[in-house]
Amino acid sequence: MTDAATETTSGTATGQTAGAVPILETHGLTMRFGGVVAVDDVDFSMAEGELRCLIGPNGAGKSTFFKCLTHQYKASAGRVRFRGTDITGSHTYQIARRGIGIKTQVPSVFDGLSVHENIWVAARRHHGRREANRIVDEILERLRLEGHARRVVGQLAHGERQRVELGTVLTGEPELILLDEPTAGMTHEEVNQTTDLIREINRTTSLIVVEHDMQFIKAIAERVTVFHQGAILIEDTMANLEKNQQVRDIYLGKQHAA
Amino acid sequence: MTVLGVNLRNWETWGTILVGIAMVVLLFAGPHIFDLFLLFKVTLFVAMAILALSMGFIWGYGGILCFGQSAFYGLGAYTYAIAVGNIGESTAPFLLAIVVPGAFAALLGYFVFYGRLSDVYLAVVTLAVTLILYNFMRSTAGEEYVIGAQRLMGFNGISSIQPINWPGDGSAWLLPDEIFHLAMFCLIACYFGLKLLNRSHFGRVAVAIRENELRAELLGYDVRLHKLQTFTIGGAMAGLAGCLGVNFNSFVNPDVFALNFAAEIIMWTLIGGLGTLVGPMIGCIGLLMLKFEIGQQQITNTYLIFGGIIMLFVLLVPAGLLPTARQLGERYLPMLRADGAGDGRGREAAQ
Numbered sequence: 001m002t003d004a005a006t007e008t009t010s011g012t013a014t015g016q017t018a019g020a021v022p023i024l025e026t027h028g029l030t031m032r033f034g035g036v037v038a039v040d041d042v043d044f045s046m047a048e049g050e051l052r053c054l055i056g057p058n059g060a061g062k063s064t065f066f067k068c069l070t071h072q073y074k075a076s077a078g079r080v081r082f083r084g085t086d087i088t089g090s091h092t093y094q095i096a097r098r099g100i101g102i103k104t105q106v107p108s109v110f111d112g113l114s115v116h117e118n119i120w121v122a123a124r125r126h127h128g129r130r131e132a133n134r135i136v137d138e139i140l141e142r143l144r145l146e147g148h149a150r151r152v153v154g155q156l157a158h159g160e161r162q163r164v165e166l167g168t169v170l171t172g173e174p175e176l177i178l179l180d181e182p183t184a185g186m187t188h189e190e191v192n193q194t195t196d197l198i199r200e201i202n203r204t205t206s207l208i209v210v211e212h213d214m215q216f217i218k219a220i221a222e223r224v225t226v227f228h229q230g231a232i233l234i235e236d237t238m239a240n241l242e243k244n245q246q247v248r249d250i251y252l253g254k255q256h257a258a
Numbered sequence: 259m260t261v262l263g264v265n266l267r268n269w270e271t272w273g274t275i276l277v278g279i280a281m282v283v284l285l286f287a288g289p290h291i292f293d294l295f296l297l298f299k300v301t302l303f304v305a306m307a308i309l310a311l312s313m314g315f316i317w318g319y320g321g322i323l324c325f326g327q328s329a330f331y332g333l334g335a336y337t338y339a340i341a342v343g344n345i346g347e348s349t350a351p352f353l354l355a356i357v358v359p360g361a362f363a364a365l366l367g368y369f370v371f372y373g374r375l376s377d378v379y380l381a382v383v384t385l386a387v388t389l390i391l392y393n394f395m396r397s398t399a400g401e402e403y404v405i406g407a408q409r410l411m412g413f414n415g416i417s418s419i420q421p422i423n424w425p426g427d428g429s430a431w432l433l434p435d436e437i438f439h440l441a442m443f444c445l446i447a448c449y450f451g452l453k454l455l456n457r458s459h460f461g462r463v464a465v466a467i468r469e470n471e472l473r474a475e476l477l478g479y480d481v482r483l484h485k486l487q488t489f490t491i492g493g494a495m496a497g498l499a500g501c502l503g504v505n506f507n508s509f510v511n512p513d514v515f516a517l518n519f520a521a522e523i524i525m526w527t528l529i530g531g532l533g534t535l536v537g538p539m540i541g542c543i544g545l546l547m548l549k550f551e552i553g554q555q556q557i558t559n560t561y562l563i564f565g566g567i568i569m570l571f572v573l574l575v576p577a578g579l580l581p582t583a584r585q586l587g588e589r590y591l592p593m594l595r596a597d598g599a600g601d602g603r604g605r606e607a608a609q
Contacts, residue, residue: 070476096478108476110469121466122457122477168477 013247018064021084023048023176023206024069031061031068031230038064041232042078048175051202051216053238054115054210056227057250060209063105065227066178070095082176101174103150105181105210107161111154115145115164118153121166139167143197158185170201179209183216195219269587274453277536281449285442289435292480295594296436298506303504303546304441307539308448308495310526314538315452316492317527319461321468322485323377327523330359330493334500336395339416339510341409347428348420355501356494366446367486374482385520392515415511419504432505441502448495452535455491466487518561524588525564529571533577540579 003127010233022045031039032136039061046052051211054062067073069080071092079088110118119139123132133200140146148156153164162182169177183191191213198220202208218238226233227243228250234241241247288426309331315323334355359362360578366387370380395499399412410416421437425436434439463484465476471481504510513519524546530541545564565609 043282072472083427091471091480092475093478093480096476098316102476104472108470108473110466112469113466117462117466121474122545124462125478128581168473245434 018079021094022081022206023050023171025081026069027079029065029068029082030076031064031073031081032076036249037209037230039068039075042230044225044232046206046208048083049202051198051205051207051209051220051222053221054208055212055217055224056225056233060227061230062227063180066102066104066180066208066210067111069178070100082115095256096172096174099172099175100178100224101169101176102178103162103165103169103182105184107152107158109161109165109168112152114150114152115140115156115167116149118164119167119171123171125172126172139170142170143167145217159187159190162186166197174205176206176208179207181210183211183213191216214230269584273536275546278446278450281442281446285446285554287440288442294434297434298385299550301434301438301441302506303543304438304445304446305499305506305552306443306542307501308445308513309499309523310530310538310542311445312492312495312499312536313523313527314530314532315495316488318531318533318535318538319456319468320485320488320492321377322466322489322492323381323449324384324489324492325381325524326386326388326520327496328493328514328520329384329388330363330496331503331519332391332510332512333359333362333499334497335510335514336410336500337436337497337506338501338504339419340405340410342409342420343416344406346420346579347426348422349425352501353424356498359497359500360494364486364490367489367493370583371482371485381548385517388515389517391529392512392517395512395515413512415513416423417509420509421508421511437485437502437505441505444498444502445498448498449535449539450478456535456594460484460487522564525568527578528568529575529578531580532580534578534580537578537580 024044024046026044028040029039029042029044030037042061044065054065056062064073068075071087071090075088079086081087082095082098082100085098087098090098106239110121113121116136119136119244121191123135123139126132127133127135137146140149143166145160145167147161153161153182156164162185166179179198183194186194197218198207198209202220209217209220221238223235224238224241225235226247234244234247236244268308287302298421301473309327312326312330315326316324316327337358338348338355341354342348345351368382370383371376375383395410396413398410399414401409403410403412408416421431422440423432456465463474463479466485467479469483475481500514503514523542526541526545527538528541529545530539533539545567548563548567549560552558552563562576571578577585
């Protein structure tokens with residue numbers, strides 16, 4: 001067992017982590033674009049059942065990190081292990097089948113299809129026709145999208161599109177979900193609903209959440225990883241991070257000044 | 259209001275039923291209402307309509323813009339001509355004319371999709387392959403270009419191709435009205451086959467991939483394989499069209515691989531309406547009739563007129579005939595308004 005793993009298990013207890021293989025680990029994960037190093041030698045580890053937040057200023061490499069995990073980008077160096085299995089070279093669709101779901105920063109949905117069809121296409125990959133229909137209804141209700149079922153997704157508001165995308169991800173019951181700015185473009189009320197939803201999802205699923213909204217992070221976070229210039233700056237609880245001068249300088253300080 | 263999973267309040271259901279009835283009526287009535295000359299022409303139209311369907315499927319539903327769909331038509335035509343020239347009995351040649359273009363599409367698609375070429379390159383590569391075939395077939399006039407007993411005949415083309423016969427009896431050639439029946443039957447089978455396919459899991463994923471490849475992959479679908487399958491189905495169907503097409507006048511020459519023809523198929527689809535199956539057929543038959551009419555006079559060039567038409571459509575009716583008619587219908591005839599978003603219609607609605 002690596003140091004990183006013991007570190008996370010000794011962190012804020014989620015009750016499900018004792019001695020288990022980390023659900024996700026990266027070793028020396030690096031992504032270079034020409035001379036720019038977007039993700040720089042990242043050793044990341046999280047335990048099963050954890051809800052981890054990633055924060056960091058714009059351009060810190062959070063979204064690129066997600067894209068490397070899901071093989072949308074082929075990492076320049078380093079390994080990714082999911083539940084102990086090396087998935088570094090796997091295709092995007094294979095990683096999805098292994099049980100990693102992702103909600104991208106800009107909602108990635110089937111714009112020309114209806115809400116129902118979006119979620120049906122996602123559900124049908126895992127289930128037979130009848131079961132898929134049942135799951136679609138269940139997801140629509142869970143995400144409060146029943147009223148929009150027949151509407152074309154491209155015509156929906158940003159927050160609704162986010163929920164549709166989350167719905168497509170949830171149908172597969174992934175074991176790990178990556179959420180890239182889930183509250184972007186949402187109203188205050190929608191943010192509160194999303195907070196509840198994420199807590200609910202976390203009862204069965206591990207989550208990594210990238211966010212800028214500090215109130216939201218305080219509401220959901222147990223352990224927070226701070227990215228800075230492509231590398232992990234520090235990992236701690238939100239309360240400790242708020243006291244950390246270095247973090248305040250590079251991130252929170254700017255937020256307060258802004 | 260659904261019967262057997264079919265939504266009866268949906269205009270699309272009624273459209274499909276109407277098209278089906280019209281095609282079955284034509285199947286039986288055709289030989290009685292057309293004289294022989296016209297029957298030949300209509301048989302060619304039917305073959306071309308199958309080609310239009312294949313294009314409407316891979317482009318309108320699969321989102322694959324293949325600029326060389328005519329290559330598979332031509333391969334089907336040549337495969338039939340060469341095989342029947344060697345074998346003499348048409349059952350195997352008929353099947354080969356579907357399998358060979360399908361296999362060629364699979365091979366070409368493998369390089370294009372597994373090589374992750376973008377849409378523009380796909381169009382360029384397929385067009386280039388078509389033109390390579392054009393130049394190659396034009397240069398096969400020499401006696402050394404022979405497959406079995408059948409010479410390829412270069413730019414003169416292969417003539418006096420033996421027509422399709424009743425299975426098992428190489429001398430029982432189909433009469434013109436029987437060939438028409440066969441072509442019409444194939445068209446109906448292709449149309450309803452694609453309708454069923456589009457309603458299936460496979461068809462819906464194809465549309466989803468058209469809408470957003472990345473999301474499809476993130477949900478665990480192998481986009482490369484799926485597009486390859488779509489492309490192969492389209493290629494095989496175009497090959498079938500080619501096989502029926504040579505039976506119209508027992509003749510095929512390298513012009514089936516020419517740029518004009520390749521572009522015409524794109525025009526049929528654009529004018530008829532992308533994202534529908536009937537649209538490309540309407541565009542196909544409309545433009546072919548126009549081409550025959552223009553061909554009978556000497557005042558102006560066919561492609562000059564076609565160029566004008568395509569510009570008018572791109573500017574004034576960008577969605578194509580059928581989707582535009584549907585939009586107008588839904589606006590002025592509220593009872594037609596679909597309560598379920600259909601397979602191909604979302605694209606227009608989103609714009």
